[in-house]
Amino acid sequence: MNRIQTACFCLLASAFLLAGILVVRLDSVTQANTASADQVIAQPQSFSLMTARTRGADESLFVLDSTSGKMVIYQPNVGRQQLEVVRAFDLSELFGGGNNGGGRGRGGR
Numbered sequence: 066m067n068r069i070q071t072a073c074f075c076l077l078a079s080a081f082l083l084a085g086i087l088v089v090r091l092d093s094v095t096q097a098n099t100a101s102a103d104q105v106i107a108q109p110q111s112f113s114l115m116t117a118r119t120r121g122a123d124e125s126l127f128v129l130d131s132t133s134g135k136m137v138i139y140q141p142n143v144g145r146q147q148l149e150v151v152r153a154f155d156l157s158e159l160f161g162g163g164n165n166g167g168g169r170g171r172g173g174r
Contacts, residue, residue: 125151 113129119140126139126148134156139148 129156 111131113131115127115129116124117127119125123140126141127136128139129136136154136156138151138153140151141147142149
């Protein structure tokens, strides 16, 4: 075996090694980006509660009432030690249920 063949084998071995490292690193990155509902507290046929970062370091509380189809967002006011309503949504209007028949809801046509 001459020097050129040895160099080619070394280059091939290092290419396979680098490809293996790349696959392992990409696998760990994709596993870290999976969605989960660890922060959600849900009770059947009632409310779902979740906290999330909204602006900068601020956090808000999202309350979803599944019976009425409304969502309310609360933000803590630490100085006054209370929660303040930021915004309330009617989800049927937000997702096309209240658009005068423009969208196709559950029943279709």
